[in-house]
Amino acid sequence: MKRKTFLIRSFSTLAGFFALPTTGLLAHNPRGDQKNKPFIISTWSHGLDANIAAWEVLIQNGRALDAVEKGVRVTELDPDVTSVGVGSNPDRDGNITLDASIMDEHGNCGAVAFLQHIKNPISVARQVMEKTPHVMLAGEGALQFALANGFKKEDLHTDSSRQRWEDWKKSKNNEPIDMHNHDTISMLAIDNNGDISGACTTGGLAFKHHGRVGDSPIIGAGLYVDNEIGGAGGTGVGEVIMKTLGTYLIVELMRNGLSPQAACKEAVMRAVKKIPDAKDLPVYYIAVNKQGEFGAYGTNREFEYAVYTENKGNTLYRAESVY
């Protein structure tokens, strides 16, 4: 069952090309077939490897929650992914600080923010969800919680991440922060019971201010799941996603009848309408509904996402976009 398809399918046909400015347009979603179970969708091409690990859980009748955790751990541990987990781009002071959140089919959620020295923040987020009465732990408190629960304190830098910081210090440190530099992994899965869970994990914006936290650990911003309706995940400029609570908005739009595709588009258009400069920034969403119909949308043409289904295998798509 291990299939990895390096195929980019573009669904940016006429509707996407003309970049219709309003929402409520015909849902551009020929792909859901009501039987997409099990199902995985994740952000970017690094989602392909993450999907393979998650799929192994789902085809053994595992829980979607276990699948999304196992899936995004692959990305967190991959030193070649420079925006998630080990080897992430550091902040302005050279520290790798990580954000993550996870949400299950019962509406339980857990998150860590501004966590340092732990390779798999998603697993700490899960333990926050399962072992504490809280939703989020941050900074030193999150680290102490992780260490008390068996995680090891480690240096997350690679030679490459250190070098990127050295290069940035030499050339860029007096310039405004480049808001384009981050590729979070968000993943949503439906298991054989039809239950939905999601996970979201990131190193955040490259060369950010020390202490900056993005959308990824904020439930309703970087990730939201309602098992009656569906789930949504975000990637891109956290500040925009936080200001518009994009994933909560998408799930509520699906509750009101929009397809995942139309809901993702509406959330992007809302950001573009409400936030100055959002149209020039990367803001991207993925979503799936309870029927296994899925969608994705972004401000620009750069966004790719990976979908794993029984019928089509593991496939990389390019999302429709405003521009």
Ligand code: GLY
């Ligand atoms: N979406 C990742 C971040 O802004 O931190």
